[in-house]
C-alpha cells in the first residue's frame with residue numbers, strides 16, 4: 193500500500209465551509225473504463241490540488257465496488273459517491289440498491305432528487321424526502337438536487353420551486369442533521385444543454401435555498417449547509433462559479449467524464 197500523504201483540506205476563509213467538487217458520471221462507463229478514468233484523474237492531480245476542495249466521484253452502481261477498492265488501496269484523496277438509492281433497507285424492490293448497501297461500500301455522499309430522476313423516473317418530493325432520511329440514517333451525506341425548469345423560470349416560479357423542493361426534502365429532519373447536508377442548485381435548463389448559469393444566477397439560487405433553510409431552521413443551520421452549483425460546468429466557467437457568493441462547490445456532469453477537464457475544474 194502507498195503511504196498516506198497528509199494533504200490538508202482548507203475551508204473557504206470567507207465562509208468557514210469546506211468546498212466540495214463532485215463528478216456525477218450518470219449512466220456512463222463500465223467498471224473497467226471507470227477504473228481507468230479514476231487512475232487518470234489521480235495521476236493528473238498534484239498534492240496542492242486537494243487542498244482547495246474535497247473531491248467526490250459518483251460512478252454508476254456497477255463501478256462502486258471496484259472504485260472503492262482502488263481508492264482505498266492506493267489511498268487516493270477521493271470520496272466515493274453514489275447517484276441514487278432506495279429508501280427501504282432491504283426487501284422485494286427489484287433493481288434497487290439501499291442506502292445500507294451503499295454505506296457498506298464506504299460511500300460518503302449520495303446524490304438524491306437529481307432532476308433526471310424526478311423527470312424520467314417520476315420521483316416526487318415525498319420520495320426524495322424518504323431517500324434523504326435513509327441516507328442520513330446510514331451516516332452518509334445526501335447531495336440534495338433542486339432546480340427549476342426553463343418554463344418555471346420564465347413563469348417567475350423559480351423561488352417557489354426551490355423553496356418547495358428544499359422544504360419537503362428536509363421536512364422531518366432535526367436542525368442538527370439538516371446542517372450536515374449538501375444542496376446542489378441545478379437549474380434544469382442548464383443541465384447537459386451547454387447553457388451555463390451565470391455566477392449571479394448561481395448566487396441567487398444559493399441565496400434562495402439558504403433563506404428557506406434559515407426560515408425553517410435558523411440562520412446558524414443555513415450558514416453551515418454547503419450549496420453546490422451544477423449545470424454545464426466546464427473548465428472555463430468553473431472558476432467564476434466557484435467564486436460566486438454563497439456557492440461552496442460544483443456538481444459536474446459531462447465534464448467529469450474527461451480526466452483532463454475535471455482536473456482543470458478542480459484546479460480552478
Ligand code: 13P
Pocket residue numbers: 216306378382383384385386422423424425443444445446447
Ligand atoms: P452537466 O454538467 O453535463 O450539464 O450535468 C450536470 C448535472 O446534472 C450534474 O448532476
